[in-house]
Amino acid sequence: METIGMYKLVLMGILLALTSCIDEYYPKGLDSMGDILVVEGIITNDTTVITLRRSVGISEDISNAKEVINASVYVECDDGTVLQNTTKAISGQYEIITGVLNPNSKYRLNILVDGDSYTSEFLSPIITPQIDSIFLSKAGAGRPIYTCVSTHSTGEDFSYYRWSYEEDWEFHSEIYTSYGYSEDNPPLIVEYYDYYNKLNNIYHCWAKGKPNSILLGSTEKYTENKIREKRLIESPASDSRFSVLYHVTVFQNQIRREAYTYYENLQKNVEQTEGLFSPMPIEMKGNIKCINNPDKHVIGYIEVSTTTCSKRFFPKSDNLYEPELKRFCYTSILDTLPPSPEYILISYEGGILSALRVCVDCRYRSGGTKNRPNFWPDN
């Protein structure tokens, strides 16, 4: 329950005030458990993407998490059709061309890996309603900006949803320069950048964002079968996302209550564990099982649901974006060329003008790259 979670969070705030007593701590002597198959994905129309990974022990480095690349993945329809992954798995992702899902059929996922055979429950596809809109909302000055989605269903029963998104945004450096360090000989050589050639300067950058948690919503508590304003992303009002141009693509799947409960529990188990009044963590079983060894633990719930998608650009809006004054972004006149890669030359005119690299080179700001998305408008 959300309420309880909130309560406990805030309680920690109080206690923190008393004696500030939350510190990072890793208990010793935990049994090591790893190599559990984790199946992520939804059987959907067009292309079904299934990601297979193996878990690692709690105290191991997560970057060691193994992506499973040697599996065979099939989508099976109860009419007998079996569709196998077409491409070789890249970073554990398997693509299966599923085409149009037949609403009168049932589908399931089969996985063959390392001699084990896994299968999910046969489910009929849920036809996901369209996204009504994607919008930004902000409660007032200084408050965060939320990227929100709204949708509604004409069905009578409560609806449960799961969302995913892809974000792209363009942002600029604080200070423009025509110079830069050479890639080969960083301390000295200066290159020339063209302001108008967005792809070849360090002033224009693009960044990407992806979810880092499972995004869920339901209409269970409402008088209407409608999601009015589901907050998918929270960003500070000064976030560079909103400084030039922001684009978001939202993917929506309507899911079953069982799937919703399963995913919600996965997320709760890492979010609502800390407090005084937090519920005890519970391991729920998904709808995938290992056929040759039913006791084998496997993580995942394979839902069958069509995906709807919506995209939108958001140009900079003065009502939303509140630029943060970066006090360290000033220029200073030096006698010699900038002494270290920390600084970048801006101009020779009237002395050697330089500034901090982070103010000048947008690639040194959070997530900035020169990879301009294909669909990005020219202006």
Next chain:
Amino acid sequence: MKKCTVLLVAIFALCIAAFAQEAVKATIENRPISELFDIIEQQTRYRIYCSPQAIDSLYVTVKESNIDPIILLEKVLSKTPLKASAFQNAIFILKEQLITSLPDGYHFKESSGEPDVKYDYLSTLDLTEAQKRQLIAESKIYEVGYKYNKSSGTVVLSGTITNVKTGKPMVGLSLFPDNSTAIATTDSAGYYSVKLPVGQQKLNLRGHNITDTKIQLMVYSSGTLNFGVEEFMFVLDEATVSSERLNNVRSTTIGRDRIKLQEVKNIPSVLGEVDVIKVVMSLPGVKSVGEASSGFNVRGGATDQNLILFNDGTIYNPTHLFGIFSTFNPDMVDGMELYKSSIPAKYGGRISSVLDIKSKVGNNQEFKGSASIGLLTSRLTLEGPLFSPKTSFIVGGRATYSDWMLKLLPEKSGYKDGSAGFYDLNAVINHKLNKKNSVAVAGYYSHDRFSFDSIQRYSYTNANAAIKWKHSFSDKFWGDFTAGYDHYGYETREREQPFNAYTLTFSVDQVFIKADFTKQLNEAHRLSFGVNGIYYSLNQGEYKPYGIESIVNPDKLQKEKAIETALYIDEQWDATSALSLNVGIRYSLFGVLGPRTYNTYDSGYLPSLSGITEVNARNGLFKTYHNPEFRLSGRYAFSSSFSVKAGVNTMQQYIHKISNTTIMSPTDTWKLSDVNIKPQKGLQVAAGLYKNLMLKSGLVELSGEAYYKTMTNYLDYRSGAVLVMNPHLETDVIAAKGRAYGVELMAKKQQGKLNGWISYTYSRVQLQQDDSREAEPINNGSWYPASFDKPHELKLMGNYKFTHRFSISVSCDYSTGRPVTLPLSKYIYQGGELVIYSDRNTYRIPDYFRIDASINIEPSHHLTLLTHSYVAIGVYNVTGRKNPYSVYYASENGVLKGYRLSIFGAPIPYISYNIKF
């Protein structure tokens, strides 16, 4: 009926100091005699005790040097009716012969047909030295009964003990003769009844804040002895850091702790607040999950299995401010009794323990008050007679100003907009109609509110009102009749976005009646019997939109109504002087009342929405549960200082707390048993050894108790359980069973300069989901430790009195860390790190260890002062050990980290200032 003559004799010591004479130099002119006392106290080791009324108009002129203080005082007082008497380093200024009468209604019980009885006023005054009891014993023999009509064998002595100063009955004093195992305890009216052999007897009088006294008696036949005793005035004199188990050896009850709150004022506490529940938690066998939890676990019971009574009303949430305080104002609480094992048949409804808290009775002689200022709370208590000494009142209030705590939070914490606060109010009126009837009315209200931002607000309320009529049918037969109303409710309001703003409310209302009778059949048999009834009405949850923009669907769960009634009878049989048995039976009946709709499920499966076979709508009484509950205990005393006891108890519980957190939280709801939720049942078998050792420095009580306990139909939760606003909760819970066992060892010393106790407990509590219909029971259906399973526990409470004004207290607490469920494996899913958990409660957090210390100072306790103040300075968690409350892994922006949360992870100094007037 013959009125008896009353002779009140003040007994005082005429004893010559056994040490070297001291000299005084004094020069004062026409000044109050109290100034002379001050001079003597400053220049000698003597301390002077007197009644302020006796000397308030006495002015003296003295010009003496190098004179013995006793001689000086005798000289000064020679023309007054006062006399100075020295005993060791104390001088008593007393009237030579106090012949007066007590206020009407306090002398004696009706005793028609009884022969002449003498009534004596035993004044212990301010004598606190242990030797005083010998003085009393040597100085006077009280004759009981009619000399010329001697009985033989055993006779009964009864009477009432009152506080001579306030006229209040002295409750919970123990009386026991030297050469017998008989024991009596004064009841709430101060009444006692004890069996004595005929002849010369020494009767011991013990109590938490009176001097241990030996009364010399010459017993001829049954009779009445009413007398007054003086309670210690000074906080420091009361500093026995202990629960009272004086009756340990002699009573038949196992696992009972009686605590007078005044006794524990010197126990170091968090933030300088004496707290009722924290005191309870310092007793062996009582545990809690962590520091900020007022819910407690008794001998492996869950937090909802404790019946918490305050002036007969049930308290559902005993917590203020997230468990840092309990809802009981310590200034209003007189004492409490915790029953861990032998639960008297008059109590029922919970399967683990009973905590019976009684508020003070107002002073019926004079207007008094007390106030205290602490870091977080302030309190004010007023008491006094109302119109006449027959009626007294006591009112108390407590409020917090804890908002500052939230204001200290950094701007970015997000809780800057938060606020938290609570208050509680108490009022008790006692009225004595006549010798046979008295009435008490008690009211209680507590309210908590808190919010941490502008989004969520929480509040909850406890309210109780009760009226009690005490009637004495005869000397040996009396009854209490109680009726009352209890309420507990909470409200949560959330307004994150206007369209999803809502309020959620829950409440329990109950009306109860009780009739409890006690009859002393004869010397060997004492019978208690009675009837209880509770009518419950629970609002299981109401979910409402908040604000006009909200599209939240209003929802209200159907009300739950039920009656719980019980008949009980309890017989105390003293078979021989060594063997005593207590046999009680309680028959409880629980009836579920309509109008109500409920589902019937396919019995082959756990209740689930797909297994509904029938939906029923019923009115009136449609489901009953009834069960006998047995309460048996016995004692065999090998000597007056050594006994063994054993007992068996069975209990029923018809109301359950619904929460999947391990402790009490403000959003917990309660649910009554119904067609689909069966009552919880508890069984406890316990045995103990009790030994009192008389050492030079005082009595040391040793006890060892062992118990084994089972619980059935304990509510556990299924995976993905929805506990709030669930109209078919039975589909989300599962009945589990529990077992608990343990040994509690304790050594306690209540007298002398050093007092306190040390206890060690070994205990286990385990749960099991053994319902074969559950496909995936927790931990594969094997026994697993409950969250409050802490096998080893060592507690030490010590107080050392340097002088009457100065003492230090230390408390020390060690226990095994509690079990937790920790993740063993992690993986990336949808861009974030998620985890796979171990079996439930497989791991433990690090062990708990804490030392607290405090210094207690009473600047002055002269009786002549208008106010008495008391200061406690202390440090909680002296070593600053970061005792983890929990160890957990949490994800922030998709990245998993391990954390340790310590509630009081640093030494917390405190100071509290209390004032009495």
